[in-house]
Amino acid sequence: MRVSSAGVFCILLVLVAWISPALATAPTPVRPLTNGIPGVPGSDAISPGDGAMVSFTHVAGATFYRICLADPGGACFNGNPLVSVNQRVQGPPLTQGLTISFIVTGLEARIGQSIDWRVRACTGQTATTAQCQELSENQTVIVLLPPAVIPENVSQIIPVNQSVTFQWTNHPLANAPPQLIVLPDWTNTRLQPIFTSANPTTVVAPGLSIALQPNTTSHTITLSDALKPAIKWAVANCRNYPNKGRRCSQLLTPWKKMRVANIFMFQLAFTFNERRCQSCHAAAATNFQIGAIPGLPANHAAVNATMNNQSTQNNQGCRSCHTDALLPTLGNINPGWHAPPASMDFRGKSIGQLCQMARAPGSPSAVFRHLMNDKLILWAVGDGRVPNGTTLSLASPSSIEEWRHAVVLWIEAGMPC
Ligand code: HEC
Ligand code: HEC
Numbered sequence: 363m364r365v366s367s368a369g370v371f372c373i374l375l376v377l378v379a380w381i382s383p384a385l386a387t388a389p390t391p392v393r394p395l396t397n398g399i400p401g402v403p404g405s406d407a408i409s410p411g412d413g414a415m416v417s418f419t420h421v422a423g424a425t426f427y428r429i430c431l432a433d434p435g436g437a438c439f440n441g442n443p444l445v446s447v448n449q450r451v452q453g454p455p456l457t458q459g460l461t462i463s464f465i466v467t468g469l470e471a472r473i474g475q476s477i478d479w480r481v482r483a484c485t486g487q488t489a490t491t492a493q494c495q496e497l498s499e500n501q502t503v504i505v506l507l508p509p510a511v512i513p514e515n516v517s518q519i520i521p522v523n524q525s526v527t528f529q530w531t532n533h534p535l536a537n538a539p540p541q542l543i544v545l546p547d548w549t550n551t552r553l554q555p556i557f558t559s560a561n562p563t564t565v566v567a568p569g570l571s572i573a574l575q576p577n578t579t580s581h582t583i584t585l586s587d588a589l590k591p592a593i594k595w596a597v598a599n600c601r602n603y604p605n606k607g608r609r610c611s612q613l614l615t616p617w618k619k620m621r622v623a624n625i626f627m628f629q630l631a632f633t634f635n636e637r638r639c640q641s642c643h644a645a646a647a648t649n650f651q652i653g654a655i656p657g658l659p660a661n662h663a664a665v666n667a668t669m670n671n672q673s674t675q676n677n678q679g680c681r682s683c684h685t686d687a688l689l690p691t692l693g694n695i696n697p698g699w700h701a702p703p704a705s706m707d708f709r710g711k712s713i714g715q716l717c718q719m720a721r722a723p724g725s726p727s728a729v730f731r732h733l734m735n736d737k738l739i740l741w742a743v744g745d746g747r748v749p750n751g752t753t754l755s756l757a758s759p760s761s762i763e764e765w766r767h768a769v770v771l772w773i774e775a776g777m778p779c
Contacts (some may be wrong), residue, residue, distance in 0.1 A: 424459035424483035547592035592621035635756035645701035717779035
């Protein structure tokens, strides 16, 4: 009798189905992981919007998998379907131990809840003959929430009494009370530095991370001075896990900014009133008198208006001592060391007058260029070196970065005075 090759194949198939060799191991869940990928927030969460993908290690010989999504400690709510390896998210050819991924469905109704998932590897050539083996370990993950919304009319101004109400839309936060996070505006808000897996409920001072009651949709606090003049805030999804404590895995809202009404008064005016700015801005007004405070210090060499005029001094004058090498490297405007005209005297001016002086260069872009990049200003807030080899104390905020940040906030706010 002549047996066709197709016939041989059929016989083999039946044999394989009958024999169904026991698989070496159970698959090991890979994504999402209960313990998270170190330093990667959200690695223990699954989001329907994200494609709801689960991954585990492939077991050599497996032709099907049964992926069960279950209520914690309960039965599979997704029907525990048998899925062929061919339905996997395509990747490199399968080998033992390689990660294999599948898109799972049926999560929409579980948003905001914890679920368990587990998987079995199965052998066999058809769904009806498939035999499933050892079960993987059980993994608890959360199904992420859709983003919350901050109403349009939530104030972006911090009132004088600094009492601020944060508000957002409600959420089906089944077992995860929201976490309110308030940071100084200049804080880096990539998730990783904030949600350290070591202690996500703490943020670097003066920032705040406050665990709220379930279903809370607003929270009022009195901001500390250290958080002025501007903050950013968001609401996050954090949970207590039995095996690893509290972890935050997702921001429910985007970051929202809030600032004091008069940034100039709270942030920039201090600097204008400091000796490092005032001395130079008083030098011409005090007729280059030695020992005028603020103005030229008692030990200063005698100088005069002629010497201050760079054009008559062949671009030297004050610069013969205060060389360009004594200016900060930051800033791309170098007017050369000299004192401003007496009309720019900062002494005894009201905050409003100082604010007008700060706006004097005109357009926001001109003000921006001047305050951000003039080396004389940056010298006062971030350098302070003088010709005799000493370094004078700096004008607040004693950091070019922070000074520039305050300037940007004020300009963004429309340069209010
Ligand atoms: C080495 C001297 C020097 C120091 C120090 C200095 N300035 Fe000036 N500043 C000038 C000069 C000179 C001008 C005039 C503009 C020009 O001629 O380019 C000026 C102009 C200004 C103006 C424009 C005022 C107007 O009415 O147009 C502002 C604002 C200003 N400075 C702010 C500051 C601040 C703030 C500091 C301290 C952080 C500071 N300056 C430190 C020399 C100085
Ligand atoms: C002979 C060298 C020399 C010349 C020329 C000179 N300076 Fe100075 N300047 C110094 C030294 C040294 C200091 C540091 C003094 C101290 O220890 O406070 C200084 C400090 C300053 C300060 C800082 C004061 C403060 O409290 O922030 C200003 C402003 C200043 N000089 C302006 C001028 C101006 C404007 C001119 C030109 C008209 C000028 N200097 C010319 C040597 C000089």
